[in-house]
Amino acid sequence: MSLKLKNVSRTFDGITAVKNFSISAEPGEIIGLLGTSGCGKSTLLRAISGLDNDYDGEISINGNTSKEVDDRTGFIFQEPRLLPWLPVLENVTFGLKGNKETKVQRAKEFLENVGLSGKEQLYPRQLSGGMAQRVAIARALVTSPEILLLDEPFSALDAFTKMQLQDLLLDVWHTYKSTVVLVTHDIDEALYLCDRIVVLRGQPGQIDTEFVIKEERPRQRGGQKLAEYKSEILDRLDLNNTHSYTS
Amino acid sequence: MAKNQGELTSVLVGRNAMRKKKAKFKSYIFTHPVILGSLLPVVLLSLWEILSRMEVFPSYQLPAPTVILQTIIEMGQEGTLVTHIGITTYRVFAGFILGTVVAVVLGSLVGFYKNAEKLFDPMIQAFRSIPSLAWVPLFILWMGIGESSKITMIAVGVFFPVYLNIVSGILGVDRKLIEVGKMYGLNTIQLIIRIILPASLPSFLVGLRSGLGLGWMFVVAAELMGASQGLGYLLVLGQNTLSPETIIASIILFAIIGKISDWVLKKIEIRSLHWQDRLVK
Numbered sequence A: 001m002s003l004k005l006k007n008v009s010r011t012f013d014g015i016t017a018v019k020n021f022s023i024s025a026e027p028g029e030i031i032g033l034l035g036t037s038g039c040g041k042s043t044l045l046r047a048i049s050g051l052d053n054d055y056d057g058e059i060s061i062n063g064n065t066s067k068e069v070d071d072r073t074g075f076i077f078q079e080p081r082l083l084p085w086l087p088v089l090e091n092v093t094f095g096l097k098g099n100k101e102t103k104v105q106r107a108k109e110f111l112e113n114v115g116l117s118g119k120e121q122l123y124p125r126q127l128s129g130g131m132a133q134r135v136a137i138a139r140a141l142v143t144s145p146e147i148l149l150l151d152e153p154f155s156a157l158d159a160f161t162k163m164q165l166q167d168l169l170l171d172v173w174h175t176y177k178s179t180v181v182l183v184t185h186d187i188d189e190a191l192y193l194c195d196r197i198v199v200l201r202g203q204p205g206q207i208d209t210e211f212v213i214k215e216e217r218p219r220q221r222g223g224q225k226l227a228e229y230k231s232e233i234l235d236r237l238d239l240n241n242t243h244s245y246t247s
Numbered sequence B: 001m002a003k004n005q006g007e008l009t010s011v012l013v014g015r016n017a018m019r020k021k022k023a024k025f026k027s028y029i030f031t032h033p034v035i036l037g038s039l040l041p042v043v044l045l046s047l048w049e050i051l052s053r054m055e056v057f058p059s060y061q062l063p064a065p066t067v068i069l070q071t072i073i074e075m076g077q078e079g080t081l082v083t084h085i086g087i088t089t090y091r092v093f094a095g096f097i098l099g100t101v102v103a104v105v106l107g108s109l110v111g112f113y114k115n116a117e118k119l120f121d122p123m124i125q126a127f128r129s130i131p132s133l134a135w136v137p138l139f140i141l142w143m144g145i146g147e148s149s150k151i152t153m154i155a156v157g158v159f160f161p162v163y164l165n166i167v168s169g170i171l172g173v174d175r176k177l178i179e180v181g182k183m184y185g186l187n188t189i190q191l192i193i194r195i196i197l198p199a200s201l202p203s204f205l206v207g208l209r210s211g212l213g214l215g216w217m218f219v220v221a222a223e224l225m226g227a228s229q230g231l232g233y234l235l236v237l238g239q240n241t242l243s244p245e246t247i248i249a250s251i252i253l254f255a256i257i258g259k260i261s262d263w264v265l266k267k268i269e270i271r272s273l274h275w276q277d278r279l280v281k
């Protein structure tokens, strides 16, 4: 599904968090929102999801500009947000429709993908932070959403799990060609996953630059091409000069 | 040779394990909650019995524990014991159900609908500041000293803690979890059933338990006011016939059935809240 934001602004009690933000994403595109904390990335994602509808401007999903939640949208929050009274398996099947057997079947498949098979009957309190976040990721991916919104989904995970789950995300994307908006502050992650990286800066957050990453997938982590992009982005963010250490 | 050694070590290990088990068993006996918990009562009861037999306490004021036990047994043999316990339990139970049902209905309305909150909550809060026992004379005036005034009495006592806990439980549901439900396209009814109710269950159960506690308190008040049966009536009877053993027997019976009913609720609570991440002592 296509996604279009036109002049989206959001003000909280007189303080503007996001100002005049416009992008458009083609169906199946992976867009990265990169920026320092507090520049309004989560705010934007909530506006797109429909959880927040007090924004100004226009957000259209497949041409539909209603501010309601569209249940073809999946959201992976910054925190796991598991329902503590449900075991892992039922947390994953929570948003699935259809008969029980196929739901369970599918949930188990995704739990295996996130490396949690055998943990189906555990309750959230019995999980480590990283495990809980992986359950949350499985819960969002299992519904194969057509638009997938991710708010720093991997930031709480260790480096290895992170890479594994980035690959899982790409697998799911290959199969379902979801349109993805990925909020992150990890440049390498954005470079590895995204077709386009939008750099946000300032408070209120505004678009600073857009990078189109033309590199074919699967990309090579730490490869030459990505390193060049990274250097360019760091330059844009004024983080690439040694003076910044002393000033 | 190697085999022998293996056998030898296994024997040694077995013995060690047995010794450990024995040691563990010993210390277990002394720290077992039942034994540790009944230590003090047993000592105090024995002391009480001895002092009563030595007539340090005059028997018309504080009879010996055995005398009290005998009173209970006699009532049991006469068959009056079952009647008294039965009628008191019935009153508490009926009042508890009535109070809870009203609290659930009003509490859910106030919790879910802003306008219902504005409509009902100020009035309920105002009524809450009246000590509930102050209603007793009015209820008796309205309904006589029959069952209905007693049950209403108890229901009023049960209502407040249950109501307050339901409202705070519903209002306290984590907005973040509700958002998860919204992302999956749940409508209001589904949100209530699948997220808000389970999330506010702990608070509801806390309300039920304190409501039940108040129910037992209020049944005493109601039965003191005028009853011809029930454990509260035994208190009055004991006072009028100058028999402290009847009074103390009644107090003990109150304690026992109050505890049993609370234990039942606690079991239900543990069953339904096993998912909670609670501090284990």
Ligand SMILES: Nc1ncnc2c1ncn2[C@@H]1O[C@H](COP(=O)(O)OP(=O)(O)O)[C@@H](O)[C@H]1O
Pocket (backbone or CB within 6 Å): A012, A017, A035, A036, A037, A038, A039, A040, A041, A042, A043, A044
């Ligand atoms: N519900 C809210 N009420 C008031 N201010 C908010 C709210 N949500 C976000 N903000 C403000 O908006 C700004 C952007 O926040 P956020 O979108 O969470 O940043 P990011 O996700 O990029 O770190 C911050 O200054 C934050 O204080």
Ligand SMILES: [Mg+2]
Pocket (backbone or CB within 6 Å): A041, A042, A043, A078, A151
């Ligand atoms: Mg954020």
